[in-house]
Each structure stands twice: as structure tokens, then as C-alpha cells.
Amino acid sequence: MxxxxxxxxxxxxxxxxTDEQIRRGIEAMYFAYRAFTADPDLILEEIGYxxxxxxxxxxxxxxxxxxxTSLLAVLGVTKQSLNRVLRTLIEDGLVDSRVGRRDRRERQxxxxxxxxxxxxxxxxxxxxxxxxxxxxxxPQAVAGFRQxxxxxxxxxxxxxxxxxxxxxxxxxxxxxAGSAG
Amino acid sequence: MxxxxxxxxxxxxxxxxTDEQIRRGIEAMYFAYRAFTADPDLILEEIGYxxxxxxxxxxxxxxxxxxxTSLLAVLGVTKQSLNRVLRTLIEDGLVDSRVGRRDRRERQxxxxxxxxxxxxxxxxxxxxxxxxxxxxxxPQAVAGFRQxxxxxxxxxxxxxxxxxxxxxxxxxxxxxAGSAG
DNA sequence: TTGGAAAGTCAACAAGGCTGCCCTATCCTT
DNA sequence: AAGGATAGGGCAGCCTTGTTGACTTTCCAA
Numbered sequence: 001m002x003x004x005x006x007x008x009x010x011x012x013x014x015x016x017x018t019d020e021q022i023r024r025g026i027e028a029m030y031f032a033y034r035a036f037t038a039d040p041d042l043i044l045e046e047i048g049y050x051x052x053x054x055x056x057x058x059x060x061x062x063x064x065x066x067x068x069t070s071l072l073a074v075l076g077v078t079k080q081s082l083n084r085v086l087r088t089l090i091e092d093g094l095v096d097s098r099v100g101r102r103d104r105r106e107r108q109x110x111x112x113x114x115x116x117x118x119x120x121x122x123x124x125x126x127x128x129x130x131x132x133x134x135x136x137x138x139p140q141a142v143a144g145f146r147q148x149x150x151x152x153x154x155x156x157x158x159x160x161x162x163x164x165x166x167x168x169x170x171x172x173x174x175x176x177a178g179s180a181g
Numbered sequence: 182m183x184x185x186x187x188x189x190x191x192x193x194x195x196x197x198x199t200d201e202q203i204r205r206g207i208e209a210m211y212f213a214y215r216a217f218t219a220d221p222d223l224i225l226e227e228i229g230y231x232x233x234x235x236x237x238x239x240x241x242x243x244x245x246x247x248x249x250t251s252l253l254a255v256l257g258v259t260k261q262s263l264n265r266v267l268r269t270l271i272e273d274g275l276v277d278s279r280v281g282r283r284d285r286r287e288r289q290x291x292x293x294x295x296x297x298x299x300x301x302x303x304x305x306x307x308x309x310x311x312x313x314x315x316x317x318x319x320p321q322a323v324a325g326f327r328q329x330x331x332x333x334x335x336x337x338x339x340x341x342x343x344x345x346x347x348x349x350x351x352x353x354x355x356x357x358a359g360s361a362g
Numbered sequence: 363t364t365g366g367a368a369a370g371t372c373a374a375c376a377a378g379g380c381t382g383c384c385c386t387a388t389c390c391t392t
Numbered sequence: 393a394a395g396g397a398t399a400g401g402g403c404a405g406c407c408t409t410g411t412t413g414a415c416t417t418t419c420c421a422a
Contacts, residue, residue, distance in 0.1 A: 015320075016315060016320040016323050016324075017312060017315055017316060019308060021315075021323075022308045022311050022312055022315065023304070023308070024327070024345075025311055025315070025323070025326070025327060026217075026304075026307060026308070026311055027342060027345060028327055028330040028331060028342065029214070029217055029311075029330060030236075031330075031334050031338050031339075031341065031342045032210075032329075032330035032331070032333045032334055033210070033214050034257065034338065035333050035334045035335050035338055036207075036210055036333055038335070050377055050378065051377095051378090052377085052378060052379090055211075067399080067400095068399075068400060068401090069398090069399065069400085076215065077378090077379070077380090078379075078380060078381080079399095079400080079401080080379090080380075080381085080401090080402085080403095081378065081379055081380070083400085083401065083402080084377095084378075085378080087401090087402095100399090103388075103389070103398090103399080104387075104388060104389085104399095105387060105388045105389070105398065105399040105400065106388095106398095106399060106400080107399080107400065107401095123204075123207075126207060127200060127203045127204070127207070129333060130203050130206055130207060130210075130333065131198060131203055132332070133329050133332035133333040134197060134198055134202075134203065134206070134329065134332075135198060136332040137325065137328040137329045137332045138328075139196075139197040140321075140325060141324070141325030141326075141328040141329050142197050142202075142206070142325065142329060143197075143322070143325060144318065144321055144322030144323065144324060144325020144326050144328075144329075145206070145322075145325050145326045145328075145329035145330070146205070146206060146209055147318040147319075147322040147325075147326075148213075148314050148315065148318045148322050148323060148325075148326035149209040149210060149212075149213035149326070150209060150213070151313070151314035151315075151317040151318045152213045152216050152217055152310060152311065152314040153212050153213055153216045154216050154219070157212050157215065157216055158212075160212065161208060161209065161212045164205075164208060229407095230408095231407085231408050231409070232408085232409085233408075233409060233410090248369080248370095249369070249370065250368085250369065250370085258409080258410070258411095259410070259411060259412080260369090260370070260371080261371085261372075261373090261409095261410085261411075261412085261413095262409055262410055262411075264370075264371065264372080265372095265408090265409075266408090266409080268371085268372095281369090284368090284369080284418080284419070285369095285417085285418060285419080286368065286369045286370070286417065286418045286419065287368095287369060287370085287418095288369080288370070
């Protein structure tokens with residue numbers, strides 16, 4: 001046991017790997033995910049949107065000017081599926097689709113003011129819940145939470161996840177005089 | 182700061198509560214949930230079922246003989262949504278619906294042998310991934326993972342989650358000579 | 363015994379996944 | 393300059409799974 005190739009930090013038993021423990025984890029994941037989406041869902045319902053709209057707004061906020069293809073890759077859905085959602089967002093004046101500068105075939109996606117406002121409202125609702133959970137559980141639990149979630153991801157997905165960088169509003173205050181814009 | 186009403190165990194800073202950290206957590210949750218459902222989804226697709234079928238099988242396994250209404254409450258969906266799924270499961274001979282003994286309006290749900298077999302296949306696929314993630318992250322991370330997930334749940338949902346007890350196959354080996362059947 | 367409430371079933375609709383096929387515009391290589 | 397590859401978009405139509413509303417059957421209490 002002392003020569004275990006993967007020594008378990010702080011763990012002397014494998015009780016946390018019993019089927020029953022794992023089953024509880026699966027159920028926790030199921031219920032927590034429902035809670036996790038519940039608050040934005042309420043707002044979305046008001047305005048006749050769905051989760052797909054929220055996801056699009058989120059990732060456009062994350063990386064303004066990203067192309068349709070990139071967004072497709074991040075979301076892992078088909079073109080048509082995304083397109084339907086994107087079309088309504090553009091028609092409703094939440095998203096601006098501009099012809100790409102280097103490659104004119106591409107469309108670069110940006111949020112309008114209205115889009116920023118809605119995204120903020122949605123994500124603040126979601127963040128409030130996560131923040132409360134984080135605060136209640138404490139930083140060490142949060143670290144474990146993140147570790148397990150990341151360990152659960154696939155290679156493909158993990159690449160997507162890790163490729164995401166800082167959000168722009170964070171960058172604003174962090175480096176006002178940043179790289180040439 | 183030293184007089185914080187909720188002292189943070191082992192934490193000297195609130196860096197884990199920045200919007201950026203929380204945003205990362207949200208994204209991790211999104212990607213991990215997709216990974217989490219990916220394996221059973223593949224199996225389900227083979228046989229023309231969806232996630233809803235898996236969920237029903239899971240909770241019937243969890244508590245054999247539960248009524249449609251109880252299942253409804255656990256899943257948090259409407260009757261028709263569940264009913265459609267339940268009907269196909271019954272028609273396909275995976276679930277057995279018996280008239281309630283005390284109240285003949287109720288239907289008590291049980292898995293058939295075939296149902297048990299599929300449920301096992303599905304949940305083993307899912308458990309394999311979670312087990313791998315648990316093993317990679319270690320018991321302390323798992324504890325944190327569970328804490329955060331639970332802290333994320335609502336009152337209503339938390340009641341449902343906590344009401345779930347041991348699964349029957351676990352009970353079999355644990356207490357062969359249990360309470361009167 | 364009668365009337366309301368509860369359990370379950372069914373019909374019809376909507377969101378948002380999916381596929382297949384077709385089309386335009388643009389780019390890049392030959 | 394020609395032709396294939398790529399980015400994006402549109403249409404038709406499928407499926408699952410969420411929704412509401414109307415309808416039995418059964419139970420129970422007035």
C-alpha cells in the first residue's frame with residue numbers, strides 16, 4: 001500500500017471508490033446541475049429564450065470576435081443547431097455578426113450593449129448561486145471540486161476548457177495599456 | 182476581515198471567490214456535465230433511448246416499487262414527460278408497473294431482469310468515468326467536490342437528494358437477514 | 363352516496379438537438 | 393484563371409423531452 005503508484009493524498013483507504021460512493025456522486029452531479037441552471041432558466045423563460053442562447057452569449061462574452069466555427073467547436077453542437085439560436089440573437093439585436101478581417105468568409109461575433117446587459121443578468125444569477133456554494137464549502141473544497149470536474153473531462157473537451165482564457169471585462173481593469181489593439 | 186462571520190477553513194484570502202474563478206467553475210461544470218453523460222448517451226443511442234430513460238431506470242433501481250408520483254418528484258419533471266418514457270420502458274419489457282397494494286390508484290414500478298441488465302450497463306459506463314476521475318483526484322478532492330455540489334442545491338432538491346438511501350444490490354450483501362420483507 | 367382530490371394516461375405543442383442536401387462567398391493552390 | 397476546399401447559411405424534416413390541458417379511475421370524507 002505504501003508503494004501504490006498513485007499514492008492517495010491524505011487517504012489511507014479506498015472507501016471513496018465504492019460503487020455506493022460513486023453512485024452518490026452521480027446523483028449529486030445530476031441534482032446540482034439542475035440547480036446550477038435553474039436561475040438563468042427563469043430569466044430566459046421570461047424572454048422566450050433557452051439555455052442554448054445563454055451558452056452562446058456566455059462564450060461570445062468570453063472571447064469577443066470569435067468565429068462561428070470556433071463557437072461551434074466550444075459548444076460541441078451542429079451548425080444548424082447553433083445557427084437557429086444565433087439568428088434569433090442577431091435579429092433581436094443582442095449579437096453583432098461582422099465579416100472577418102483577415103478572412104472575409106468568417107463571421108466574427110460580438111455582443112451589442114443589449115447583449116452585454118442580458119449576458120450580465122444571466123451570468124450574475126448563475127454566479128450568485130455558485131458563489132454562495134463556494135463560500136459555504138470553502139476554498140479547499142472548491143479546489144477539490146475543480147479537480148474532480150477537470151478529471152472527468154475528455155481529451156477533446158479538456159482542450160476546449162483549457163483554451164478558454166480570461167474574460168475581457170477582467171482584462172480591462174488588469175491591463176488597460178495592453179497589447180496593441 | 183478577521184471577524185468574518187464565516188471563517189474560511191484553511192483560507193487566508195478570498196481569491197477563490199473572484200468572478201473569474203467562479204466563471205471558471207461554471208465552465209468546468211458545463212464541460213464536465215457533458216462528459217459525465219457522454220458514455221451512457223452512446224449506449225442509449227444504440228437502442229433508441231434518451232437520457233430520460235436512463236434517469237428513470239436509475240431511480241427505479243434506487244428504490245424499487247416506488248410510485249409514479251414519487252419518481253415524478255425526484256426527477257422534477259411533468260407527468261407526461263415521464264409517462265412517455267415510462268410507457269416505452271414498460272412496452273419494451275424493462276419496467277414492470279404493478280397496481281399499488283394499499284392504494285389501487287398508484288402504480289408501483291419495478292425493473293424486470295432485462296431492465297436490471299440495461300441499467301447495470303448504463304450505470305457501469307457512467308461509474309467508470311466517475312471512478313477514474315475520483316481516483317485521479319483523490320479522496321480529499323472528492324470530499325470537496327461533494328461539498329460544493331451539495332451546497333449548490335436548493336432546499337427542495339436537497340430534500341430529494343438526501344432522501345435517497347442505499348441501493349438494493351448494496352443492501353443485499355450488507356444485510357442478508359434484514360427487516361421483514 | 364355523492365363530490366372533491368389524487369394518481370395516472372393521453373393529445374397536442376415547443377425548444378433544441380440531429381441529419382442531409384444545397385447554396386454563396388471567399389480563399390488558396392496549381 | 394480554374395478548381396477544390398473552407399466558412400457560413402438556409403430549408404426540410406426527424407427525434408427526444410420538456411410543457412399544458414383534458415380525461416379516467418380510484419379513494420375518501422362529508
